[in-house]
Amino acid sequence: MVMLEVKDLAVNYGVINAVKGVSFNIHEGEIVSLIGANGAGKTTILKTISGLLKPVAGAITYEGNEIQKQKAPKIVAAGISQVPEGRHIFPGMSVRENLQMGAFLQNNRSEIESSFETVYSRFPVLKERINQDAATLSGGEQQMLAMGRALMSKPKLLLLDEPSMGLAPIFINEIFDIVKTIKEQGTTVLLIEQNAKKALSIADRGYVLASGQVKMTGTGQELLANKDVQKAYLGG
Amino acid sequence: MTTVFQQLINGLSLGSIYALLALGYTMVYGIIKLINFAHGDIYMLGAFWGYYTINFWHFNFIFALLSAMVVCAAAGVVIEYFAYRPLRHAPRITALITAIGVSYFLENGMSYLYGADTRNFPQVIKQVNYDLWGVRVSNIQILILVTACLLMVLLQLIIKKTKMGRAMRAVSVDPDAAELVGININRTISFTFALGSSMAGAAGVLIGLYYNSIDPLMGMTPGIKAFVAAVVGGIGSVPGASLGGFLIGLLETAVQSLGFSAYKDAAVYLVLIIILLVLPAGIFGKNVKEKV
Ligand SMILES: Nc1ncnc2c1ncn2[C@@H]1O[C@H](COP(=O)(O)OP(=O)(O)O)[C@@H](O)[C@H]1O
Numbered sequence: 001m002v003m004l005e006v007k008d009l010a011v012n013y014g015v016i017n018a019v020k021g022v023s024f025n026i027h028e029g030e031i032v033s034l035i036g037a038n039g040a041g042k043t044t045i046l047k048t049i050s051g052l053l054k055p056v057a058g059a060i061t062y063e064g065n066e067i068q069k070q071k072a073p074k075i076v077a078a079g080i081s082q083v084p085e086g087r088h089i090f091p092g093m094s095v096r097e098n099l100q101m102g103a104f105l106q107n108n109r110s111e112i113e114s115s116f117e118t119v120y121s122r123f124p125v126l127k128e129r130i131n132q133d134a135a136t137l138s139g140g141e142q143q144m145l146a147m148g149r150a151l152m153s154k155p156k157l158l159l160l161d162e163p164s165m166g167l168a169p170i171f172i173n174e175i176f177d178i179v180k181t182i183k184e185q186g187t188t189v190l191l192i193e194q195n196a197k198k199a200l201s202i203a204d205r206g207y208v209l210a211s212g213q214v215k216m217t218g219t220g221q222e223l224l225a226n227k228d229v230q231k232a233y234l235g236g
Numbered sequence: 237m238t239t240v241f242q243q244l245i246n247g248l249s250l251g252s253i254y255a256l257l258a259l260g261y262t263m264v265y266g267i268i269k270l271i272n273f274a275h276g277d278i279y280m281l282g283a284f285w286g287y288y289t290i291n292f293w294h295f296n297f298i299f300a301l302l303s304a305m306v307v308c309a310a311a312g313v314v315i316e317y318f319a320y321r322p323l324r325h326a327p328r329i330t331a332l333i334t335a336i337g338v339s340y341f342l343e344n345g346m347s348y349l350y351g352a353d354t355r356n357f358p359q360v361i362k363q364v365n366y367d368l369w370g371v372r373v374s375n376i377q378i379l380i381l382v383t384a385c386l387l388m389v390l391l392q393l394i395i396k397k398t399k400m401g402r403a404m405r406a407v408s409v410d411p412d413a414a415e416l417v418g419i420n421i422n423r424t425i426s427f428t429f430a431l432g433s434s435m436a437g438a439a440g441v442l443i444g445l446y447y448n449s450i451d452p453l454m455g456m457t458p459g460i461k462a463f464v465a466a467v468v469g470g471i472g473s474v475p476g477a478s479l480g481g482f483l484i485g486l487l488e489t490a491v492q493s494l495g496f497s498a499y500k501d502a503a504v505y506l507v508l509i510i511i512l513l514v515l516p517a518g519i520f521g522k523n524v525k526e527k528v
C-alpha cells in the first residue's frame with residue numbers, strides 16, 4: 001500500500017528553484033532512500049513533507065489525504081516525524097526533557113511512559129544520561145537523542161535527514177542497524193543520506209536525486225550495482 | 237549601619253518591581269529576539285487599570301492586582317498579534333521601530349483619552365510603618381516584595397514544569413525543531429506575551445501603591461531601566477532578569493542615599509555601559525553564537 005506519494009513537487013527559496021518537479025512514493029513498511037550530492041534538494045524535500053516549507057507546485061499525499069498545505073504540528077499529529085539534518089536537539093534541556101518534547105502532542109501519561117521505555121530500550125545510552133544537558137552529549141549520542149525524540153510521537157513514517165553525517169564509523173554502523181530495527185518493528189522510513197553505499201544496502205528502494213530532480217530509481221541492490229551510481233556516489 | 241539596611245529595604249522593594257518588568261523584556265527577547273519597547277507602557281496600563289477599578293469599582297488589592305494581570309496579558313497578546321506578528325519574518329530593525337511606534341501609540345492614546353495629568357493612586361491598603369531596630373519598613377514595601385517574589389517563583393515554575401513552559405524554551409532555542417515536535421509557534425509566542433505582560437501589569441499596580449502617583453508616561457523610564465536590568469542579567473535569561481532588577485533597584489537607592497539623587501538614572505546607564513564592555517552577554521547570559 002502506498003503510504004506517501006510525492007507528485008511533481010517543486011519548492012523555491014525566493015528565486016532559487018531548489019526542487020524541480022520531483023515524484024516518488026513510499027510503501028508501508030519500506031525503507032526508501034533518497035541519495036544525492038550536497039545541494040541536490042534532499043533536505044528541502046524533507047522539510048516540505050514535514051510542513052516547514054510550502055511547495056510552489058505539486059502534491060504530497062499521505063494515507064490518502066493531501067498534506068502539502070498543512071502546518072508542521074498537524075503533520076506530526078498525523079504520524080510523520082522528522083529527525084532533522086544536524087540533529088537539532090534542544091540545548092539547555094536534559095535528555096529526558098528532550099524526549100518529553102517529542103511526545104508534545106501526546107496527552108496520555110501511561111502512553112508517554114511506555115514510549116520512554118521503548119526509546120530507552122532502543123538507546124540504552126540515553127537512559128544512562130537522563131539528567132544530563134543534551135548539549136553535552138557526543139555527536140553520536142545526540143543523533144540517538146534526536147531519533148529517540150522523533151520516535152516519542154509514535155510515528156508511522158520516520159523521516160531521517162543524514163543521520164550518519166559527521167559521526168565516527170562505529171556510530172555509523174550502529175545508527176544504520178537501529179534504522180533497520182525501527183523498520184522491522186513496523187515503522188516506515190524515508191532515509192536521506194550522502195553515505196549512499198550504507199543507505200542503499202539497507203533500503204528496499206532508492207531514488208537518486210541531482211539538482212532538484214530524480215535521475216534514477218530502483219531497488220537498493222539495483223542502484224548499488226548500477227555503474228553510473230557507483231561512479232557518481234559510491235567512489236567508483 | 238541602619239542606613240545601609242534602610243537603603244537595602246528600599247532598594248529591594250523598588251528592585252522587585254524592576255525585576256517583574258525585566259522578566260517581560262527577557263522572555264519576549266528570548267522567543268522572538270525583539271526588544272519590546274512598548275513593554276513599559278503595558279505596566280502603565282496595569283497601573284491605570286488598578287487606579288480605575290479601585291476608585292470606581294471598589295476592587296480590593298488582590299482583585300485589582302489579578303484583574304490588572306489578566307487585562308495586561310490580553311493587551312500584550314493583542315499587540316503581538318496586530319503589530320509584531322505580521323513582521324515576524326521582516327528584518328529585526330523593522331519590528332524594533334514598530335515597537336517604538338506601539339509605545340508612542342499607547343502613551344499618547346492614554347493621554348488623549350484620559351488626560352496627561354498625574355493622578356493620585358488610591359490607598360487601597362493603609363500604609364503602616366514598622367520600626368525594626370531603627371530601620372523603617374512599611375507594610376506596602378513588604379507587600380510589594382512578597383507579591384513580586386511569589387510571582388517570580390510562579391513564573392519559574394510555569395517555565396520549568398509546565399508543557400507551555402517547555403514549549404517556550406523549545407521555541408526560543410530552536411523554532412524549527414520545536415515545530416517538528418508539534419509545537420504551535422504562534423500560540424507559544426502569544427502565551428509568552430501574555431505571561432510577560434501580566435507581570436508588567438502586576439508591577440504597575442504595585443508601583444501605584446508604592447509611589448502613589450501615576451500618569452500616561454510613567455512607563456518610559458522604568459521601562460528603560462528594566463530593559464537595562466534584563467541586559468545586565470543576560471537578556472533571554474529569566475533568573476538573570478530577576479537578579480538584574482534587584483541590582484538596578486539597589487543601585488538606584490544607593491546612589492540616591494549618597495546624595496546624588498540627580499544622577500540616579502545616569503548611574504543606571506553607566507552600569508549598562510560597563511556591563512556591555514566587561515560582560516557583553518550579561519551575568520547569566522550564554523555567549524551563544526548569533527544564528528544567521
Ligand atoms: N534557506 C535557503 N535559502 C536559499 N537557498 C537554499 C536554502 N536552503 C537550501 N538552499 C538551496 O537549495 C538547494 C537544495 O538544498 P538542500 O535541500 O539543502 O540540499 P541537500 O539537502 O540535498 O544538500 C541548494 O542549492 C541550496 O543552496
Ligand SMILES: [Mg+2]
Binds near residue numbers: 043085
Ligand atoms: Mg541536506
